[in-house]
Amino acid sequence: MASTTPQLPTSPTSSGEDNFTTQSNGHHPGHHPGHPRHAETFDGFENRVDTGFKSLKRFAHRSRKSTHTSLQDWAVREGPYQRYVRELVAAGWSNLQDLQDYLGGSAGQHNETVSVLDIRTDKKHHYPDIKTNFELKNFMDTNQRPADTVRLYMAEYDRLPSAELIETFGSGLQLDPRFFQWAIHSKGHVFTPSQRHRAPYVTLGCGILDAVTPSTTDVEKFKVLVYIRRDEKSAETGWTGLFLFSSRTKINMSIQLLLDPPPFPASIPPVRPEFKSFRQLYIESFEFVDPSCAVKSPFYVVSNLLRLDCFCWNQVVTAIREQDVKVGGISDTTIGHAEEITKTLSIVERGGSLSWHGTNEQVAKEKQDALIEDLKHLVDQTKLMWEIRDKMNSIRKQNSDARWTALTNAFTYLFAPVTIISGVYGMNVSEISGSSSNPNIWQFFVAVAIFNVCVVLALSISTWIRILNKHGRKAHFWEVLGYSMGKVGSK
Numbered sequence: 035m036a037s038t039t040p041q042l043p044t045s046p047t048s049s050g051e052d053n054f055t056t057q058s059n060g061h062h063p064g065h066h067p068g069h070p071r072h073a074e075t076f077d078g079f080e081n082r083v084d085t086g087f088k089s090l091k092r093f094a095h096r097s098r099k100s101t102h103t104s105l106q107d108w109a110v111r112e113g114p115y116q117r118y119v120r121e122l123v124a125a126g127w128s129n130l131q132d133l134q135d136y137l138g139g140s141a142g143q144h145n146e147t148v149s150v151l152d153i154r155t156d157k158k159h160h161y162p163d164i165k166t167n168f169e170l171k172n173f174m175d176t177n178q179r180p181a182d183t184v185r186l187y188m189a190e191y192d193r194l195p196s197a198e199l200i201e202t203f204g205s206g207l208q209l210d211p212r213f214f215q216w217a218i219h220s221k222g223h224v225f226t227p228s229q230r231h232r233a234p235y236v237t238l239g240c241g242i243l244d245a246v247t248p249s250t251t252d253v254e255k256f257k258v259l260v261y262i263r264r265d266e267k268s269a270e271t272g273w274t275g276l277f278l279f280s281s282r283t284k285i286n287m288s289i290q291l292l293l294d295p296p297p298f299p300a301s302i303p304p305v306r307p308e309f310k311s312f313r314q315l316y317i318e319s320f321e322f323v324d325p326s327c328a329v330k331s332p333f334y335v336v337s338n339l340l341r342l343d344c345f346c347w348n349q350v351v352t353a354i355r356e357q358d359v360k361v362g363g364i365s366d367t368t369i370g371h372a373e374e375i376t377k378t379l380s381i382v383e384r385g386g387s388l389s390w391h392g393t394n395e396q397v398a399k400e401k402q403d404a405l406i407e408d409l410k411h412l413v414d415q416t417k418l419m420w421e422i423r424d425k426m427n428s429i430r431k432q433n434s435d436a437r438w439t440a441l442t443n444a445f446t447y448l449f450a451p452v453t454i455i456s457g458v459y460g461m462n463v464s465e466i467s468g469s470s471s472n473p474n475i476w477q478f479f480v481a482v483a484i485f486n487v488c489v490v491l492a493l494s495i496s497t498w499i500r501i502l503n504k505h506g507r508k509a510h511f512w513e514v515l516g517y518s519m520g521k522v523g524s525k
Contacts, residue, residue, distance in 0.1 A: 113137075115204035116197075119211050130211055132220040137197045145282060146191040146199055149317055153184040153335075155326045160317070167198040174206040181265075181272050184329050188277040190313040193256075194218055195278060207274060210235070213261050217278055232388045235261040236381050238339070239374030240312065242285050242346050243353060251354045251365055255374070256281035258312070258339065262332040262390050273391075275332060277313070277339075284309035285346075289318040292341050315342060324397070331392030333385050337401035340382060344408050347375050351412065355419050363430065364423050372416040379409040 112120075116137040123134050148164040150173065164170045179185040187207075189199060200214045213235045215224050225233065237259045244252040261276040286309050296302065310318075319338035328335050350371065357365035382405045385393035392398060463475040501509040 113201040113205065115201045115211075118204075122211065129222050129224055130215060132222055133200075133211055133215050133218060136218050137200060139197060146189060146196060147282075147313075148190075149188040149313065151186045151188070151317065151320065152179070153186070153320075153323075153325050153328045154180075154182065155329055158320060158323075158325055167196065167202055170199070171202050171206070174202065179272075179274060182329070184273055184275065184335070186275045186277065186335070188279065188313050188317065190279040190282055190311060192282055193280055195280075203276060207261075207263060207276065209261060209263065209276070213259065216257075217259055217280070219257075231384060234263060234387055234389045235259060236387055238343055238378060238381070239370075240281075240343050240346065241350050241371065241374065242283065242312070243350055244283075245286075251350075251357050253350050253371070254281065254283055255370070256283075256312075258343070260336055260339070260386070262387070264391065272329065273332065275335065277316070279311070279313045282311055284311055285315075287315060289315050289321075289342075292319065292338070292345060293322065312342070327395065327397045331395045331398040332390045333393050334395065334398045334401055336386055337398070337405060340378065340405050341408070343378060344405065344412060347371070347378075348408075348412055348415075351415055351419060355415075355422075358419070358423065358426075363426060372413070372420070375409065375412055375416060379406070379413060382406055382409060 116134075119130055119134050119137060123130050146165070146167070148170055150161040150164065152159040152161070161173075164173060187203070189195065189203075191199070195214070195217050200217070203209060204211065204214060210233065212224050212233070215222070216235075216237050237257055239255065240258055241253045241255045243250070244254045257278075257280045259276075259278040259280075262273060263276070264273045288305060290305065316339050319342065323335065323338065354365060354371075382402060385398070385402060393402075461475070461478065462469075462472045463478065464470055464472045465475050498509050501507065501513075
């Protein structure tokens with residue numbers, strides 16, 4: 035049986051010049067069958083190396099293409115609200131640049147909790163709390179608000195909202211991006227006063243006593259942002275409210291403090307004290323809200339939040355005043371407290387925002403009048419606190435000056451003998467110089483005594499005349515002499 039020589043495998047991507055060409059009998063041209071085929075083996079190895087390099091090049095090319103595709107996919111995943119903000123910045127609204135940068139930053143949860151409350155004229159419904167942005171987006175997509183219903187979203191987070199939360203609320207509720215510019219604490223100029231007063235949203239500066247620090251007057255400050263949105267300006271009922279709470283701190287407080295206690299015969303069920311956040315306390319206040327009034331007036335809904343804020347600031351101011359009395363001075367700098375309270379008062383006087391509807395409702399006017407009275411009293415208490423501090427500071431300065439004066443007098447008395455002795459021995463008197471032509475030492479003491487008597491007489495006459503002109507009476511001898519000799523209180 036004639037044996038055949040097996041052919042070397044060839045790469046499918048190699049050109050015809052790289053392939054080995056064989057004869058029909060299986061031998062290469064010019065190759066003797068009896069010699070070993072070293073050249074063919076080397077050529078096959080070289081061909082495999084070339085093929086490997088080409089495969090690596092193709093793999094690198096495919097990797098570069100896949101990376102480019104992933105970047106394109108990432109660009110496609112840009113949210114519609116983020117794209118809207120980016121287009122606004124490109125169109126000239128440069129005051130939204132901070133918000134654009136924030137939305138383009140790293141994603142992540144900020145310990146966020148969202149509560150949803152629906153209010154109709156006859157009932158209220160509180161949905162289970164939402165913990166993730168995915169749940170929030172799914173809820174907003176599947177649960178549309180009825181036309182005659184008020185829906186309130188109350189989001190709570192640590193200091194700053196996540197970009198996903200802004201994207202979800204901004205695109206789902208079609209909100210003004212300047213509202214979120216406030217939420218991220220942007221330092222850029224956002225509004226003019228006229229724009230801010232007519233925008234459908236407000237920001238409240240809140241403060242609570244910080245129980246974590248050892249000082250009893252330390253305050254944790256945070257913001258509460260409120261956005262009121264109506265689908266149609268002509269609609270009297272049915273609107274959406276968004277509340278953003280930038281603190282999750284729990285405080286030991288009951289919402290019952292905002293209410294008048296029941297009369298004596300009434301039975302009062304016990305309430306177990308529990309630490310709750312500002313958002314949770316505000317949600318509890320809806321137990322005492324009239325639903326029929328809530329659907330007509332956003333300010334009526336926000337009034338309990340304003341009362342809660344006023345009560346907490348009242349606790350802060352009271353604690354600071356008590357501590358001032360205890361330490362006998364200024365216990366805390368309280369920078370910005372009065373400013374935040376004054377801003378809240380101006381918000382209440384405007385009825386929240388000039389664009390909010392229902393501010394002329396009777397129940398809303400009653401709430402507004404009560405809040406104005408409480409906040410004005412709080413502003414007066416803050417001013418009184420600073421007036422007392424100014425007086426205490428003046429007294430402390432006088433006491434400090436008196437201590438320095440006493441210290442200076444002590445040094446004067448200490449060095450007075452030395453000064454007198456050195457002055458006496460430095461005089462050219464006959465008792466010291468030995469020359470009879472110089473004056474005697476007794477003449478110096480006589481001159482000093484006569485000069486002192488003249489000064490005391492001049493001061494006494496001046497004091498007597500001043501008391502006569504000022505008080506219309508003649509001053510007593512010891513009164514005039516005492517003042518002339520340095521007793522200031524005698525005048």
